[in-house]
Amino acid sequence: MAVGPQWLKTWKRLYARWNEADQRARKARGETTVAFMECINGEGSAPTPAQLDKVNQLERAADWLRIEMDAQILGAFT
Numbered sequence: 001m002a003v004g005p006q007w008l009k010t011w012k013r014l015y016a017r018w019n020e021a022d023q024r025a026r027k028a029r030g031e032t033t034v035a036f037m038e039c040i041n042g043e044g045s046a047p048t049p050a051q052l053d054k055v056n057q058l059e060r061a062a063d064w065l066r067i068e069m070d071a072q073i074l075g076a077f078t
Contacts, residue, residue: 003076011072018065025058 031047032055038044 007072007076011069014065014069014072018062018069021058021062021065025055025062028055028058 028051032051035044035047035051039046
């Protein structure tokens with residue numbers, strides 16, 4: 001596969017989607033970590049299982065987008 005303008009456009013789109021998903025996942029993970037720390041110190045409640053599941057879903061989505069980006073790069077040079 002040749003690396004051309006269309007390939008670069010597709011990769012940039014994947015990168016933008018991954019970057020957004022990664023930022024949301026990191027933010028959610030940070031918020032749950034803070035909630036756990038506050039709970040340990042008796043200042044708040046622990047995150048709910050639904051919140052933790054949402055964090056895991058966001059992290060999985062970001063991981064899959066990263067895998068798609070890597071596959072796109074490897075496919076271009078094989």
